[in-house]
Amino acid sequence: MAFRKVAQFKEISIEYISPDAAGSLRFFTDLPGNHLATRIGTKVLTATNADKTPNTITFPLVDGNGAPLEGTLYYPRVDPPVTGALQLRSGVVWVRPIGVYLDGTLGEFFETLPISIGV
């Protein structure tokens, strides 16, 4: 048996303050292709109130077919507006590991040990 742990990603939520202008968010995973690449394009973190109260914004992490993104690695990237500052307060990603993920390009397979039905 040889397989890696692959996780699916459902959505990402970011709490931030960006009163000067809009910032941006990108989300990178290593699947498909086994290299870290942005998977949802560039998402806009809209400008927040001038009184600097934080915003919470959520983006779905799905591919072009509406399926959850997948990866063994991931990272988010937040960029501030060119004309101002952005405060990043917190963030959360909703994930679940797939029990058995078999990639044919890597020669992976699933195999049990010899099992008795227990009688």
Added chain:
Amino acid sequence: MGFERVAIFGLIDADLESTSTGTLTLSTDLPGNAMAVRETKTIPATGRRVVRFRLLGTTKGHLYKLKIVPTGSGVIRLYGARIWARVLPGNAWAWYVVPVPPTPEEWTAQPLPIPRTPEEWTAARLPIPETPEQWTAQPLPIPPTSEEWKPEPLPIKPTPANPEWVNIEVDS
């Protein structure tokens, strides 16, 4: 751990999704008392569903082993499997769960490693020198008076030991 009773296998259910075809093989230890491949089935390319594989009906063994391999560059996500078996010489069929690492139905929140912004305000001291509560003695710039007496000579011209001659001018 070996068991004396033999089971006959009838069906395999696999809860999976596959981007291309794959292969499922079932190995048992009978006949011959050595694990060998007894059944080979093709896994279709499919979205997630339970795929049922009907076995020959004569495949049997004390032990069985299941193997799943994707074909080519395909990806298979395996969520679960079970096997339909009957213990000989009985006639009762039952499903037996094949141990597959589970995939949770629920999503788990994974916090991003963003340094926390505290809810409380913290006092940050400005670099202003502190004014002490206590008074400090600051001596005035008065020159001190010496404790010792110092002789001070009076301005009296001393009498020389030898007389000094004085030239007195005389009228010529």
